[in-house]
Amino acid sequence: xxxxxxxxxxxxxxxxxxxxxxxxxxxxxxxxxxxxxxxxxxxxxxxxxxxxxxxxxxxxxxxxxxxxxxxxxxxxxxxxxxxxxxxxxxxxxxxxxxxxxxxxxxxxxxxxxxxxxxxxxxxxxxxxxxxxxxxxxxxxxxxxxxxxxxxxxxxxxxxxxxxxxxxxxxxxxxxxxxxxxxxxxxxxxxxxxxxxxxxxxxxxxxxxxxxxxxxxxxxxxxxxxxxxxxxxxxxxxxxxxxxxxxxxxxxxxxxxxxxxxxxxxxxxxxxxxxxxxxxxxxxxxxxxxxxxxxxxxxxxxxxxxxxxxxxxxxxxxxxxxxxxxxxxxxxxxxxxxxxxxxxxxxxxxxxxxxxxxxxxxxxxxxxxxx
Amino acid sequence: xxxxxxxxxxxxxxxxxxxxxxxxxxxxxxxxxxxxxxxxxxxxxxxxxxxxxxxxxxxxxxxxxxxxxxxxxxxxxxxxxxxxxxxxxxxxxxxxxxxxxxxxxxxxxxxxxxxxxxxxxxxxxxxxxxxxxxxxxxxxxxxxxxxxxxxxxxxxxxxxxxxxxxxxxxxxxxxxxxxxxxxxxxxxxxxxxxxxxxxxxxxxxxxxxxxxxxxxxxxxxxxxxxxxxxxxxxxxxxxxxxxxxxxxxxxxxxxxxxxxxxxxxxxxxxxxxxxxxxxxxxxxxxxxxxxxxxxxxxxxxxxxxxxxxxxxxxxxxxxxxxxxxxxxxxxxxxxxxxxxxxxxxxxxxxxxxxxxx
Amino acid sequence: xxxxxxxxxxxxxxxxxxxxxxxxxxxxxxxxxxxxxxxxxxxxxxxxxxxxxxxxxxxxxxxxxxxxxxxxxxxxxxxxxxxxxxxxxxxxxxxxxxx
Numbered sequence: 001x002x003x004x005x006x007x008x009x010x011x012x013x014x015x016x017x018x019x020x021x022x023x024x025x026x027x028x029x030x031x032x033x034x035x036x037x038x039x040x041x042x043x044x045x046x047x048x049x050x051x052x053x054x055x056x057x058x059x060x061x062x063x064x065x066x067x068x069x070x071x072x073x074x075x076x077x078x079x080x081x082x083x084x085x086x087x088x089x090x091x092x093x094x095x096x097x098x099x100x101x102x103x104x105x106x107x108x109x110x111x112x113x114x115x116x117x118x119x120x121x122x123x124x125x126x127x128x129x130x131x132x133x134x135x136x137x138x139x140x141x142x143x144x145x146x147x148x149x150x151x152x153x154x155x156x157x158x159x160x161x162x163x164x165x166x167x168x169x170x171x172x173x174x175x176x177x178x179x180x181x182x183x184x185x186x187x188x189x190x191x192x193x194x195x196x197x198x199x200x201x202x203x204x205x206x207x208x209x210x211x212x213x214x215x216x217x218x219x220x221x222x223x224x225x226x227x228x229x230x231x232x233x234x235x236x237x238x239x240x241x242x243x244x245x246x247x248x249x250x251x252x253x254x255x256x257x258x259x260x261x262x263x264x265x266x267x268x269x270x271x272x273x274x275x276x277x278x279x280x281x282x283x284x285x286x287x288x289x290x291x292x293x294x295x296x297x298x299x300x301x302x303x304x305x306x307x308x309x310x311x312x313x314x315x316x317x318x319x320x321x322x323x324x325x326x327x328x329x330x331x332x333x334x335x336x337x338x339x340x341x342x343x344x345x346x347x348x349x350x351x352x353x354x355x356x357x358x359x360x361x362x363x364x365x366x367x368x369x370x
Numbered sequence: 371x372x373x374x375x376x377x378x379x380x381x382x383x384x385x386x387x388x389x390x391x392x393x394x395x396x397x398x399x400x401x402x403x404x405x406x407x408x409x410x411x412x413x414x415x416x417x418x419x420x421x422x423x424x425x426x427x428x429x430x431x432x433x434x435x436x437x438x439x440x441x442x443x444x445x446x447x448x449x450x451x452x453x454x455x456x457x458x459x460x461x462x463x464x465x466x467x468x469x470x471x472x473x474x475x476x477x478x479x480x481x482x483x484x485x486x487x488x489x490x491x492x493x494x495x496x497x498x499x500x501x502x503x504x505x506x507x508x509x510x511x512x513x514x515x516x517x518x519x520x521x522x523x524x525x526x527x528x529x530x531x532x533x534x535x536x537x538x539x540x541x542x543x544x545x546x547x548x549x550x551x552x553x554x555x556x557x558x559x560x561x562x563x564x565x566x567x568x569x570x571x572x573x574x575x576x577x578x579x580x581x582x583x584x585x586x587x588x589x590x591x592x593x594x595x596x597x598x599x600x601x602x603x604x605x606x607x608x609x610x611x612x613x614x615x616x617x618x619x620x621x622x623x624x625x626x627x628x629x630x631x632x633x634x635x636x637x638x639x640x641x642x643x644x645x646x647x648x649x650x651x652x653x654x655x656x657x658x659x660x661x662x663x664x665x666x667x668x669x670x671x672x673x674x675x676x677x678x679x680x681x682x683x684x685x686x687x688x689x690x691x692x693x694x695x696x697x698x699x700x701x702x703x704x705x706x707x708x709x710x711x712x713x714x715x716x717x718x719x720x721x722x723x724x725x726x727x
Numbered sequence: 728x729x730x731x732x733x734x735x736x737x738x739x740x741x742x743x744x745x746x747x748x749x750x751x752x753x754x755x756x757x758x759x760x761x762x763x764x765x766x767x768x769x770x771x772x773x774x775x776x777x778x779x780x781x782x783x784x785x786x787x788x789x790x791x792x793x794x795x796x797x798x799x800x801x802x803x804x805x806x807x808x809x810x811x812x813x814x815x816x817x818x819x820x821x822x823x824x825x826x
Contacts, residue, residue: 001649001753003733003772003784006793010710015800035727036729045711064727089777090576090651090723107397114576116651116724117778119760139777142729143726145763146779149745157743194729197774197782220731222709227796249789250733250774250782259763259781581749581756646753650775652730726730726777 003249007221013049016226020233021051028236029055030229031178032190033171034140035062036220044222054233057185057324060174061192063138063167064091066274071167072097075136076105077302078165085111085128087121088136118150118164125154125162134296137166142194144168144285145259148266151291165296166287169272171195172203173283179211188232190225191217193247198263200255204243212241219247266291325352398720400449402614402659407622407717426626427548428609429475431541438543442477444468445536451529453496455574457566457585460531461503463661466590467612468535469511473592474608474664476547476599477539482508484535485519489528500531511590513537545599549623551606554697557673558633559666561594561680562587562688564616565644568658568722578651578724583643589662594685601679602672610664614718615657619665620693620703621717630698633715634706637692651724656715658722667695731776733784734759736769750775 032038038058041047047056060066076097079086086102093103093114106112111131115121118135125133137147147164154162171192178186191204196217204215214235218228228246235242245251263285272284287295398405415424422430429444448464465482472479484504488497508515541547566587573580595608611619616638624631640648640655648655662685668676673691680686703715734750734757741747746761750773757778761767764780773780 001646001733002735003789004649008708010708012796012800013709016796019799034729043713044707044709045713046709049709049711062727089726091725091727093723094720103397114578114724116578116726117760119778120577139726140729142731142776142781145781146760146777149760149762149779153743153745192729194731194774194776194781197731220729223796227799230799248792249785252782252785256763256781258765262763579757583755642754644754646751646755649732650752650755650757 004221007223009223012223013226016223016230017049020054020230023230023233023237024051024053025237027053027055028187028233029057029185030188030190030232031057031059031186033059033061033175034192037190037218037225040220040222040225046222046225050229054229059178060274060277061140061171063140063169064095066169066276067138067167068273068275069097074302075165076100076102078134078296078300079105079110079112083131085113085124085131085133087113087115087124087133089138090114092136092138118146119153122150122153122159122162125159129161131161133162135164137164137168140169140171140192140195141199144263144267145198148262151266151287151294152262154294155291163294163296163299164287166285168267168285169274170283172207173280175207177277177280179213188214188236190228190232191215193217193219193251196251196255198256198259201243201245201251201253208241208243214241216244216246217251219250401721402612402618403718403720405720425548425550427475428471429477431475440541442472442475442539442541444471445534446471448533449529450571452574453500453530455570455586456582457570458588459500459503460533461500462507463588464533464535465504465507465511466588466661468537469513469590469592470610472537472539473595474547474610475541476545476595477541479511479513479537479539479592481514481516482535482537483517484515484533486521487528487532488520488522489530490522490525492530507590511592547605547607549607549626552623552627552629552667552695553606554629554695555670556606556667556695557670557691558631558693558695559668559673559677559680560638560690560692561664561686563639563641563644564611564660564663565640565648565655565658567661568615569644569647569653572724573647576724580647584647587660587662589685591662591664591685594680594683595664597679597683598666598676602668602676604672605666605668605676607667608664611660613659615659616665617656617715618717621715624703625701628699628701630696630700631693631703632696633693633703636708637690639688639690653722653724657718729776731774731781733772733774736767736771736773739769
């Protein structure tokens with residue numbers, strides 16, 4: 001598969017790894033923002049290929065992990081209603097709320113459907129005019145244009161029985177929250193490649209300047225990640241703090257104009273609560289006034305939500321890169337994909353789940369210089 | 371399950387994820403992965419302890435008479451949704467699947483039973499199609515269905531059709547296939563490309579459009595297994611990687627036998643259509659079910675002959691050598707990634723779902 | 728997050744007033760909405776996330792970047808002590824690469 005599989009070439013990877021090793025002179029802590037990048041790093045063992053001076057910590061770029069419990073409970077309450085067809089990306093099906101999860105609700109008779117595209121959910125609504133079709137719209141900026149398109153289509157075609165429960169989160173406020181935390185160790189970021197394909201890289205200039213951190217917008221294949229790490233390390237060694245674009249075949253500085261217009265047409269920025277981190281101002285999207293008729297939050301009265309908080313876990317620390325999954329005493333014992341204690345074990349690409357799935361039961365042999 | 375509360379700075383709040391119920395059967399218990407394993411080990415095995423059962427092979431091989439022949443006996447239930455999918459249906463699956471369990475024990479299949487649990491309201495047309503498929507599959511394999519049963523449950527109490535097939539076969543003297551025989555140095559052979567069945571079912575069930583490129587690989591493997599044994603009589607074990615995928619077969623053998631398994635991910639064949647579907651929907655072919663493939667554990671000295679025999683058979687033409695067994699006592703499956711790195715392969719927690727993240 | 732993969736545009740179509748394309752990903756075809764990439768032509772590669780093309784793969788950039796990668800690989804020579812140790816295969820197994 002062109003433009004995909006060649007970025008897994010072992011010889012090119014080895015060349016990059018050697019060059020990284022030749023470049024580092026001191027320890028550095030890097031964070032990859034995006035959950036998909038975390039997944040690839042663990043799956044291909046990329047962090048194990050790096051010299052001991054380079055430490056990768058995993059960021060909060062997993063929209064499934066950070067979706068607020070209230071949103072999930074609201075989704076479940078809506079899905080459980082008769083006459084509702086609840087559509088969702090597959091990622092959210094097993095995420096436990098306070099009482100249940102979408103897959104279990106389906107097993108008990110709720111009409112829950114997995115869709116790959118939000119537009120497919122609109123199609124379901126058109127085919128089922130006598131039902132309410134509600135779509136759970138989660139994601140970072142990458143998914144926003146598609147979710148916006150679904151709402152635009154629904155309004156344009158008069159699909160009145162379609163609505164969306166929106167829970168978008170934005171990357172730059174999360175980066176700011178991480179760097180501003182008093183115990184922050186992160187010195188540079190691998191920026192989110194597909195988020196930037198949509199919104200461009202300009203937003204990150206201010207972050208790099210304000211916090212003096214290099215940000216290299218990076219792709220998702222092993223070669224992309226290694227090249228991004230090399231570019232970050234070169235900046236750190238040279239004392240620079242700029243935004244660079246490793247993923248130039250996909251990311252343009254101004255992003256995708258049509259996608260940004262679509263987002264602006266339907267969404268507006270709002271405060272959001274991040275599971276495991278807390279409330280961050282101006283860190284999400286909500287559906288604007290013009291599309292309120294398709295906003296499930298307004299259409300469905302589910303005020304009797306009582307979220308059940310359980311015992312504390314380290315998800316917050318993992319999401320902020322302060323701890324690794326295997327630092328947690330509960331990892332692999334009390335906390336497993338079967339019995340997740342936290343958000344990062346629940347999602348397929350949460351750091352804890354990735355570590356568990358790819359067999360990282362114990363601390364790796366590579367010595368930590370820090 | 372106890373949990374010691376951990377101190378988390380109040381700035382960031384308590385982790386809000388509640389623990390799911392662990393005292394009831396979950397759908398994931400049926401997916402063939404970690405939960406299924408745990409259910410069997412913790413609840414089923416302790417109740418029915420006996421030597422044949424504890425081998426946990428795909429079939430039980432029991433002594434029969436004085437001639438050294440043994441009976442192989444197996445049972446399997448089929449609850450697949452949807453009933454009909456590209457490449458086959460539940461009827462064909464039920465016949466082939468049980469024949470395959472016998473074949474994995476080196477048995478010549480002798481006869482099958484076929485039991486239906488039908489849901490009230492099931493259209494006769496669908497039942498006819500399923501029966502015809504089962505008939506065709508059994509006739510094609512030369513294995514008669516000699517007994518059966520039919521029950522009906524009320525509407526809403528059964529998912530259209532559940533099928534149980536049991537099978538008996540005869541294992542020739544001198545043939546001993548069992549995971550308990552797998553030994554360090556064994557070469558691991560895979561009879562063909564993986565993921566076709568699992569990807570097809572997932573796409574059909576969840577309505578993931580893929581331009582009709584996928585089809586189930588359901589097939590009866592008894593002739594292929596016989597060919598392998600003819601060429602390599604010293605073969606130690608065969609398994610068919612059904613639900614839970616290739617990963618499950620490898621991990622189960624490695625962990626039960628406390629042996630290491632080394633697999634080169636690059637050598638595992640995957641059809642382009644499955645590869646594309648997996649990239650698109652975030653799936654791992656190693657975790658997807660197969661209904662017409664087998665994995666053979668063959669002593670190194672006979673590996674070449676076994677592979678040649680596989681490739682000479684229509685159902686094994688894409689056969690490949692994918693790894694070997696080591697004496698590493700940790701009981702882990704190590705995968706060499708396309709990058710040349712290594713990672714541990716583990717049981718999937720539950721059936722894979724498409725993802726967008 | 729953001730699982731997005733590149734696919735080749737095989738046909739241009741339309742659905743409900745929106746531009747669509749039939750895109751090939753390895754051995755499968757999937758319809759993709761081109762509302763955010765209207766200037767795509769046959770043979771272009773697009774980056775697809777949840778059924779929407781969010782970017783067009785820039786071939787020149789890809790080639791240029793690939794050149795840089797090759798150069799990096801060439802300049803960083805392997806020192807003798809960096810050589811990857813050979814796996815010790817068990818006796819009687821073939822040591823040729825798996826086929």
